[in-house]
Structure formats: structure tokens, C-alpha cells
Amino acid sequence: MAPKKVKGNLGSSSSFDRTRFVSDAAQARYEHAKINRNPITERGFRRQREDRYVGPLVDLDRRSWEKFGAQPRAAVVSIVREFYANAGEKTDDKAFVRGKLVSFDSEIINAFLETPEVDDSTFQALVANPDYTVIIDTLCHPGAIWKPVGGSPSCFDEKYLKADNALWYLFLARRMMPVSHKSEVQKERAVVLYAISQGYPINVGKLINSQILISVNNRHIGLFFPCLISELCAMAGVVFRDDEEWLQPMKPICIQDWQRKYAKRRLEFRTDEGDTGGSSTAVPRRQQPHRRSLNEKVDETLAFMAHQERVNLNHNEHISYLESMMHTMMAHRGVDPGTIPPPPPFISPFNFQYDYQPQGNASGVPPPDNDEDE
Structure with missing residues (x-):
């Protein structure tokens, strides 16, 4: 037991x-x-x-x-x-x-x-x-x-x-x-x-x-x-x-x-391959990038703006070509082109030519609305 x-x-x-x-x-x-x-x-x-x-x-x-x-x-x-x-x-x-x-x-x-x-x-x-x-x-x-x-x-x-x-x-x-x-x-x-x-x-x-x-x-x-x-x-x-x-x-x-x-x-x-002794050499410290002067920065900015304006022109030409193609197709299909709204204009962000329109004349009276004439 x-x-x-x-x-x-x-x-x-x-x-x-x-x-x-x-x-x-x-x-x-x-x-x-x-x-x-x-x-x-x-x-x-x-x-x-x-x-x-x-x-x-x-x-x-x-x-x-x-x-x-x-x-x-x-x-x-x-x-x-x-x-x-x-x-x-x-x-x-x-x-x-x-x-x-x-x-x-x-x-x-x-x-x-x-x-x-x-x-x-x-x-x-x-x-x-x-x-x-x-x-x-x-x-x-x-x-x-x-x-x-x-x-x-x-x-x-x-x-x-x-x-x-x-x-x-x-x-x-x-x-x-x-x-x-x-x-x-x-x-x-x-x-x-x-x-x-x-x-x-x-x-x-x-x-x-x-x-x-x-x-x-x-x-x-x-x-x-x-x-x-x-x-x-x-x-x-x-x-x-x-x-x-x-x-x-x-x-x-x-x-x-x-x-x-x-x-x-x-x-x-990185090792120095020309060193027959087999010792390693340190890589030189990377040089600091060149500091651009103010004139260089302005020149680069103006060049970039000119490039953007060329892009703007090419874009507008492309839109005009597409519009002509669309009109041809609509005429072929019997569609009235007036019923199609126009595309919005392309506005470059670097276009600094402002067309300022005052909201009123010297007497403070706003100009007439031109949309009524159309």
C-alpha cells in the first residue's frame, strides 16, 4: 500500500x-x-x-x-x-x-x-x-x-x-x-x-x-x-x-x-590599392557644396521662370490643336460647337504679369458689367 x-x-x-x-x-x-x-x-x-x-x-x-x-x-x-x-x-x-x-x-x-x-x-x-x-x-x-x-x-x-x-x-x-x-x-x-x-x-x-x-x-x-x-x-x-x-x-x-x-x-x-603594405587609408572628408551667391540664385530663378513660360506656350498650342480636332469631330457628328464650354486657360505659377482691374472709378461707382453686352 x-x-x-x-x-x-x-x-x-x-x-x-x-x-x-x-x-x-x-x-x-x-x-x-x-x-x-x-x-x-x-x-x-x-x-x-x-x-x-x-x-x-x-x-x-x-x-x-x-x-x-x-x-x-x-x-x-x-x-x-x-x-x-x-x-x-x-x-x-x-x-x-x-x-x-x-x-x-x-x-x-x-x-x-x-x-x-x-x-x-x-x-x-x-x-x-x-x-x-x-x-x-x-x-x-x-x-x-x-x-x-x-x-x-x-x-x-x-x-x-x-x-x-x-x-x-x-x-x-x-x-x-x-x-x-x-x-x-x-x-x-x-x-x-x-x-x-x-x-x-x-x-x-x-x-x-x-x-x-x-x-x-x-x-x-x-x-x-x-x-x-x-x-x-x-x-x-x-x-x-x-x-x-x-x-x-x-x-x-x-x-x-x-x-x-x-x-x-x-x-x-576604402583601401588604397597602390599601397603594397596593405594598410588602409581613410577617405577624405567630403567637401562642402559650393555656396551660391545672390546673383547666381536670381539667374537660376529667371531661367526657371523662362522655362515655365515656354511650357505655358507649348501647353496653349497643344490646347488649340485639341480644340481644332474637337471642332472637326463635332462638325462631322453634327454637334453644335457652341454647346461645349471652352477649357479653362492654363496659368503658370511663375507668370508675374498682373492685369490689375480697379473695382471702381474715381467717384466710387463700379464699372458696368461687360457680361450683359455679350
Whole structure:
């Protein structure tokens, strides 16, 4: 009888929602995530015909990452939070979500994203023993330096990345190794970015699986891959309610918009190509625009007024031509032109020739109304 009594006490003391969570601790993690952890949404590339020869898009095709590089679909926020709350209870890359067992191992992720299973032993060797000097020199323009923490490299400023690497980093920071603040490139992401730029084989499923586990075990960072997690839950048969909160992905990466922004930003960090030492030179401060004198402003105003008068004349000629055409058409159809009111005259806003008509004569008597004569 004693074991039954203990079992009854455990059941009565449990207060978590068994339809959504596997334990009290899982529900507590869910409540903590609702307040302190936000999903870090993904984004992909918006591919256009004129961008097909851009370096990163060529690499996506070469690596067979077409679906992986595309814009993801929306995520279900409550599903994502329940997934991460329950994933901490298991250690086999699986999580219970609303009664369904959702797997997030590398094989399942690769199968959904249609990314190939590759031998990434060379990439793993690079991660285990990176040469940070070679990495920063390859990825960045001259002038970039590692910021040390505890005597070892930690990060560098993202603004020094070369063009293709900076474009890849936008994608990597949302689809491969999520981060909410991208102003600095952490050394772990710099290693992956270097591997991409040098053509190392990368197992996407294994990399994303490791990042999901990081998010599961760290309660102080955001919830990674909400769009992917929602898709995996749907594949496992998890039913979404009609009143679920949906989270749209970030705006897709537009190559042309990004190129304009990058070119504008690089004006401040332009390098001197003639300097064999590789040092960077600052761009001179932009000169102040020429201050126009009063005479120049008057001349420009008069020239503009003359232009407007020419526009006025051309407009009147065009109206006269249209009137003649209308009269011809009305005569052909037997319509009396006198029944059609004339169009209003075009008045230029820069016509300063005023025809002042006094409202009365010297004796104060207003002039006769000329409309009666007509």
C-alpha cells in the first residue's frame, strides 16, 4: 500500500499541463521563454534573374543548397516554445510536442532542407584548429583586427568583411548560426564563414542540429530556427490550432538592395590599392557644396521662370490643336460647337504679369458689367 500512496502523492502534486509538456521543469522553461526568450527569425535570398551570377548564389547552386537558401515559411510561436521546453528532457535529438515525437537530428534536417549528406571531416579539422590570422586576412579588408577576450581572439567588426563574405554573413547569421546582433563577427561564425568562402564541405544538418542544442541548453539566448522547427513539427503530425500566433520570417535578402548599402558603407573604409603594405587609408572628408551667391540664385530663378513660360506656350498650342480636332469631330457628328464650354486657360505659377482691374472709378461707382453686352 505504501508505494501506491507515494504514487498518489506524486500525481496530486504535479500541476503541469500534460497535453503540452512532459514535466514541471518543461513547463517552467516554457514560462521562462515567454518572458525572456524571443525567436530569432530566419531569412533567405530573393533570387532574381539578374543576380544569378552573384558569388553566394553560385555557391548555393554548387553546394545543392537551393531550398536551404530560399525564403522560409512562417513559424508558430507557441509550438516553437513548447519544442524547446520539452527538448531539454531528452538527449537523443527528439522532443515531444503535443503528443508527437519530433526528431531534429542531422538526417531529418538534411532531408527536409534537401541538403546533401557530405563528409565534413576537413571542416571539423578546421573548427578544431583554426588559424585566426589567416581567417581574418581572408575574410576582411585591411584594417580589421581581432578583439581579444582573455588573451585569445573573440570577434571583429562586421563592417570590414569583403563583399561576398558580408553577403554570406547575412545568411549565416539567420539560417546557419543564428545571432540577434550582427555588428560583430564572433570567432565561431568567422570559422564557418571562412570554410564557406574556401569551399570546405559542410554538413548543414549537423551544423543546425548543434545550434539547436546550444539554444536548448542556454536559457539566456534566443530560440533558434523557429521556421524550421515549425516545419519539423508539422512533418511529425503536430496539429496547429486556429488561434496560434504566427511569426513571419525576416524580409528576404535582396541582392541589389544589399549591393547599394554595401557600396555606400565601404566609402568610409576604402583601401588604397597602390599601397603594397596593405594598410588602409581613410577617405577624405567630403567637401562642402559650393555656396551660391545672390546673383547666381536670381539667374537660376529667371531661367526657371523662362522655362515655365515656354511650357505655358507649348501647353496653349497643344490646347488649340485639341480644340481644332474637337471642332472637326463635332462638325462631322453634327454637334453644335457652341454647346461645349471652352477649357479653362492654363496659368503658370511663375507668370508675374498682373492685369490689375480697379473695382471702381474715381467717384466710387463700379464699372458696368461687360457680361450683359455679350
